[in-house]
Amino acid sequence: MAEVHVIGQIVGGSGFPESSLFCKWKVQMGSAWRVLQGDQEGQTQVDDPSDEPMANWCHPIDLHFATKGLQGWPKFHLQVWHQDAYGRNELYSYGFCHIPVSPGYHELDCVTWRPKGTLIEELKTQFIGGSSQLKNPDLVSSSAELYKLRTVSMGKVHLRLHIIVRDFEKYGVEF
């Protein structure tokens, strides 16, 4: 079996309408993969910058995978949430991005979007917040049914990841 180490951080998010944000993240992978060490999911703290355009989380990611094959390479499922001044949490957007395959240092921007409703619902979102949510976000990232969805683009989540791989060359894999 081969091993993959992912060491890095979720740096922050930018480009969202409001700035008091936190991020729920999860790593999803195929059946050939197993997490040996590290948290597979987590949630950052709420960052509320006063004058900067970017919310900084600097949330550490330290994962150790073991795998039997190349299919189902792990990917991040991100959900960016907004916490307003009254303490209400609303979902801002979803984002999906593959963990880079080639070993080394990668700076990634994972773009995010949120489902878009009818005109009335959009108006409601403008005033009182809270958009419609996906019934099952786990299926969405790899499903063939995404064409049914209408979305609105939101901001970007910045990631910095170091990838270390082990024993892949023994099985003839070239990155």
Added chain:
Amino acid sequence: MSSLDDNDVNYAVYRSKDQIQNFKIRVKLERLTSNALIPSLARLKIQEDLSRLLDSDGQKAKQPKATTTDVLQALNAQNTTDYEEVVISWQQKLFSRFEFEAYGRDMGSSSTPLEKIYFDQIQKMKAKRQQPGRIFTYIEDDPYCMERDLDYFMTDSPNEQPSNLALGLNSIRKRRTIPSRSNNQNLPKADLIKENLTTDDLLINHYGSLPHQTMYIMVDLNDPVNTSAAQLVTFARPPNEHVLCRIHVYSNEIIIITPDFNSDKVAYMIETGHLSNEVYQYYLEHASTSISKTDLVKERKLFNEICLRQHEHLAQLIGSKFDVPPPTVLKLNIIGEIVSARNFEYDHIYIYYVLDLAEDWYVEPSTLLSGYTHTGSTTMSSKHDDVVYYSHPFEFELWYKPSTYEADRSFPRMPKIYFQVASLDSWGRHRTEGYTYIDIPNIPGFYDEHLSCWRPRGDSIFNEVRRFFIGGSLELEDISYIAIPTLFRSEPSNSLLSRFGFRTISTGSLNIRFNVVFQSQSFAMEHKKTRRVHAANRYGFDAFMSNVHSVLEEFERAKRRAIEVRQNVTQTIKSSF
């Protein structure tokens, strides 16, 4: 380590996992004789070096390294000669003459516990008729240590004030045990914010210094006074104390000794500042009893076992299987995502993508080679209002198995991915927004591509007007026309692809990020070969030997296979009976 003839004060950092109570240091102090004239240190240094180099003790008047017989003599006459040797263990209190008198006076009930302890110790010493020697120590709790000035004042300015940081860090030192912050278990899982801080919390969390303890080994260089006379005459003499050695022990197993041990180097010199300038020299030796051989062996074995067990545990979790493609087949994995689309004419666009397999490329029948993204509209923030974010991941797994004829003669043609961007607005108008494609590169790695798109325009303006008002635009019948049309490829008589007369308009661009990974058994074999043979040894005898090795290995493998085949055959024969 500094050079052997360097007498500058230096310091050394040691690490030891052992308990600090086992630490012992030996100090040997001696006065240099024949100093009617103020001796020049340089001359002494040269004499020292010569004596060391010549390695004969007969010439000089002084002996920097005492032999065992000399030590015995010295011990017998310790009070009259100026040689002193002491073995000091960690935080062992040795009294100076001044302290001997100071603590020897009974303070009565107003003395602190420390003073009481010292008083008891001094009484015991008096009972055994022991006198304090020149060498003494200041340990952690001593109130009189003047060297502590170094903790607070670094320069010689009389107006120097220690900063808050200095005060904070120094007050950490005075405490013995502060739990180190690196322990994750001390962090509470809830209530991360502490409302009411105590000074203890401040010390733990705000100052990053490690708690440490210090000990000073000092020497008292005043002239020795006859003790009986000293009891009659009690006048305060300015203490002439010098630091011989300063030892810091930190809580992370580090021991810092200033200056370093010099048991095999030149002696350190101290000069008293008096008119009769006397020079003393001293040696510091490490005198802790070292671990016995059997204990050391046992300890090493224990560590090895622990490491091995951890390795085994992890290896068991990992396992040893891996999917490998069959021998002559190359597997290609494309792992990526459609990130965004930018600069298209209309909003609410989606992307249709399809992977076009070239010749000799195969895929599992159940794989989906095409897909649609969701319909996205542009961002709400004003900065980039022509970008649509998709973050749509895709993953393909392909196998390349050329026919034997092709394998020797032609280069593999890589598959392509075609993209069609279309828009569907709320009125139900559907328009094509652009076409583009990408060749899968044949070098594995990470790619971040920006692909520019075009759309067909047609000859008359009617198409454009219709596209604007009611939607419906010209579309490609055959999506492979974006790259090289299949019709063209299938007829070998066509040698020239001409798109003359096909009008297009440039539209926006797509951002695609993907990784290309190759896998094949021949790579694995190459890797095994290169691992054993270094590049420099590819020629000559080593290459010959490695070739022999590989031949022998192949022979072994073939023999094993033959044995297996024979076993299978005999089994089938037996079962058929």
